[in-house]
Amino acid sequence: MSEKNFKSDRILSYFKKEWLVLLIVTVSGLIYNIGLLAGPLFEGKMTGCLIDILNGNKQFADMLTLVLLYILITAAVQSSRYIKRFYVRRFANNVNKRMKEILYVSLVHKSRPQLHEESAGTILTKAILDVDDCVEGMRKFTTEIFDTGVALLAYACMLLFYDWKLALLCMIFPPVSYIMAEKMKFIIQTSGAKYKEQSGALSTATLDIASNAITYRVFGREQQRRDAYEESLTAYEKSAVKANIWNTSLTSVYRVISMAGVIFILYFGGRNVLGTGWSAWSIATFTTFVSCFTKLSVKSSSAAKLFNAVHKAQVSWKRIKPLMRMKNDDGDRKTYYAGELEVSNMGFSYPDGKVIFDGVSFTAAPGEIIGITGPVACGKSTLGKVFLGEYPYRGSIKFSGEEMKGVDSTKNGIVAYLGHDCELFDDTVRNNILMGDDGDVNYYLKMVCLDKEVALMENGVDTLIGSSGVRLSGGQAQRLALARTICHKKPVIILDDPFSALDKDTEKQIFKNLGEMVSDSIVMIISHRLYLFPQMNKVIWLNDGKTELGSHDELIEKCSEYALLYNGQNGGGTGEK
Numbered sequence: 001m002s003e004k005n006f007k008s009d010r011i012l013s014y015f016k017k018e019w020l021v022l023l024i025v026t027v028s029g030l031i032y033n034i035g036l037l038a039g040p041l042f043e044g045k046m047t048g049c050l051i052d053i054l055n056g057n058k059q060f061a062d063m064l065t066l067v068l069l070y071i072l073i074t075a076a077v078q079s080s081r082y083i084k085r086f087y088v089r090r091f092a093n094n095v096n097k098r099m100k101e102i103l104y105v106s107l108v109h110k111s112r113p114q115l116h117e118e119s120a121g122t123i124l125t126k127a128i129l130d131v132d133d134c135v136e137g138m139r140k141f142t143t144e145i146f147d148t149g150v151a152l153l154a155y156a157c158m159l160l161f162y163d164w165k166l167a168l169l170c171m172i173f174p175p176v177s178y179i180m181a182e183k184m185k186f187i188i189q190t191s192g193a194k195y196k197e198q199s200g201a202l203s204t205a206t207l208d209i210a211s212n213a214i215t216y217r218v219f220g221r222e223q224q225r226r227d228a229y230e231e232s233l234t235a236y237e238k239s240a241v242k243a244n245i246w247n248t249s250l251t252s253v254y255r256v257i258s259m260a261g262v263i264f265i266l267y268f269g270g271r272n273v274l275g276t277g278w279s280a281w282s283i284a285t286f287t288t289f290v291s292c293f294t295k296l297s298v299k300s301s302s303a304a305k306l307f308n309a310v311h312k313a314q315v316s317w318k319r320i321k322p323l324m325r326m327k328n329d330d331g332d333r334k335t336y337y338a339g340e341l342e343v344s345n346m347g348f349s350y351p352d353g354k355v356i357f358d359g360v361s362f363t364a365a366p367g368e369i370i371g372i373t374g375p376v377a378c379g380k381s382t383l384g385k386v387f388l389g390e391y392p393y394r395g396s397i398k399f400s401g402e403e404m405k406g407v408d409s410t411k412n413g414i415v416a417y418l419g420h421d422c423e424l425f426d427d428t429v430r431n432n433i434l435m436g437d438d439g440d441v442n443y444y445l446k447m448v449c450l451d452k453e454v455a456l457m458e459n460g461v462d463t464l465i466g467s468s469g470v471r472l473s474g475g476q477a478q479r480l481a482l483a484r485t486i487c488h489k490k491p492v493i494i495l496d497d498p499f500s501a502l503d504k505d506t507e508k509q510i511f512k513n514l515g516e517m518v519s520d521s522i523v524m525i526i527s528h529r530l531y532l533f534p535q536m537n538k539v540i541w542l543n544d545g546k547t548e549l550g551s552h553d554e555l556i557e558k559c560s561e562y563a564l565l566y567n568g569q570n571g572g573g574t575g576e577k
């Protein structure tokens, strides 16, 4: 099956994709399960042979031949079993890997609002557990279709062959265990879902305790956090134990029910041997029949368990299916080149209805730098995120004449974005900038005035920066993230407070370099600090849902609040460096 025909949200596609592995499973599975009949058959024959030897009708050599044959066939059957198990495991591993890759891509493409709504950690933990359950169900189904399906059929045929009436009578019990398994599936599913929920909550709590450790320590809230964590841990343990008990304890109950038919075999089979039953049996046939039925019962209890596993897999699949729609990472990516931005009458409100801004209209050409400012919490960051296509806006935003509504502008290569969170990876300086591309990493480091500091690091550009850049200062992390943004520049670049951790001289130098490097892009800089704003082509002032737009000089004239803020900062009133 080619990658093109592979439909990631169809479970059958995963089976089709692994057709070769499944073919080996089928062949080895058939050999193993049909070969299993040799067990009861030989056990019966050997019992018969023993009686014949005792009666003087057969020799020890006959028994030896039987035993040797039995060992040979058992060895061949067990080899097939080994091959089958190996390939079933391989099938499960391949599917698990494939599903998790798709899940990863799907989560990477979820928007920030979606990920924030339900914490990313919780989604990931639950989805990973669901993938594991789903694959486990597929593995059990694949393995049991032979180990249970084919074997059951073979054992049933053998029982019917020896005494069909007795066979039908004692085979009433295994279906009873299936019905019971069917009735129990709701409890198993509910306890399983609860366990996954608690597992997700525990992951989120663990992440919280690790990432906010200093805050809890400094403000003396460690004990409270620990208590809350203990609570979460206890809830997790309880749900895990409950789910595990329901999952495993029922197997023996199913087995006892399936085995109940042995009472009929002892009574009616005994009559057959004594010559007063429905059929005429030898001791050998009796032994074969009992052995066959015991094996059938054991298999039946596995079938009941299989129903639960498959049902669990179905429920898990239903939950993860929306995440399994494969995003073609590169296929539907369009390359955009420099173009004009046309914003008309654009507005945005969060779901609570509060208008963050309205009537934003401006045009921008490549090479222009637009400054966005306003009082605290006026909506500067929200305006930046609207261009990312994360929030549905009113009015219109067109890039090169194409409306951006409904277009994932980050994915489609229109917008490059640097937010408050630098989003640095636990990798080297080089990899954080180039992200696998080729390029002169030193050039970008120089442009963001970080080259000298990186040169002094233990391994230069190959120095590992730790999780989220923990080994860097705030200003270094900010410049490294900026280097990455300009290395992968797009026609529109949005920088949300990119210089907040820098001193004035460094900020000025980087701004100068920025103008040269991204001369074919439209750059929007969101900032509270205004001393660079006179050099910007346009300024947007946001305040209380309203916007003012113009050049710096125009805004100084027409917007007293802007003028006040700017003059205050330039008179040194803010005390900034």
Ligand SMILES: Nc1ncnc2c1ncn2[C@@H]1O[C@H](COP(=O)(O)OP(=O)(O)OP(=O)(O)O)[C@@H](O)[C@H]1O
Binding pocket: 350, 351, 352, 356, 375, 376, 377, 378, 379, 380, 381, 382, 383
């Ligand atoms: N996801 C959200 N849901 C609802 N309201 C939000 C959300 N994010 C932000 N807001 C609200 O929108 C308003 C604007 O927030 P935003 O972060 O855009 O302001 P800002 O100007 O960038 O703030 P700052 O100056 O502190 O950087 C705030 O009142 C904030 O509480």
